[in-house]
Amino acid sequence: MSSRSGHPGWPQRKYREVFDQTCAELDLRRRSDPQFTVDALRGLLATAYVNEGNDWIGRGAVHDLTQAAIIAAFEHTLAEWQAEPAPDPPPRAPRAEP
Numbered sequence: 587m588s589s590r591s592g593h594p595g596w597p598q599r600k601y602r603e604v605f606d607q608t609c610a611e612l613d614l615r616r617r618s619d620p621q622f623t624v625d626a627l628r629g630l631l632a633t634a635y636v637n638e639g640n641d642w643i644g645r646g647a648v649h650d651l652t653q654a655a656i657i658a659a660f661e662h663t664l665a666e667w668q669a670e671p672a673p674d675p676p677p678r679a680p681r682a683e684p
Contacts, residue, residue, distance in 0.1 A: 601655045608659035631660040
């Protein structure tokens, strides 16, 4: 596939650029925002799917490609997050004897 400007391979480069950038942003958010949870990411993914379906006026190839890369990055990050072992629970305080 080539663009109108004659640069073959631009769709793959654009997809990879958006995918990598989105994954990096999600990783940063996971590390810096304690309110960002698996459920929050699931919500973002659900919204991205809704946005993907809202194409009644036509967005064009670049926007469709960008949206597909964002969804793939959300799914990838979610799968990695869910595959991580659960963190160890905090130690319990010793019981006071009666």
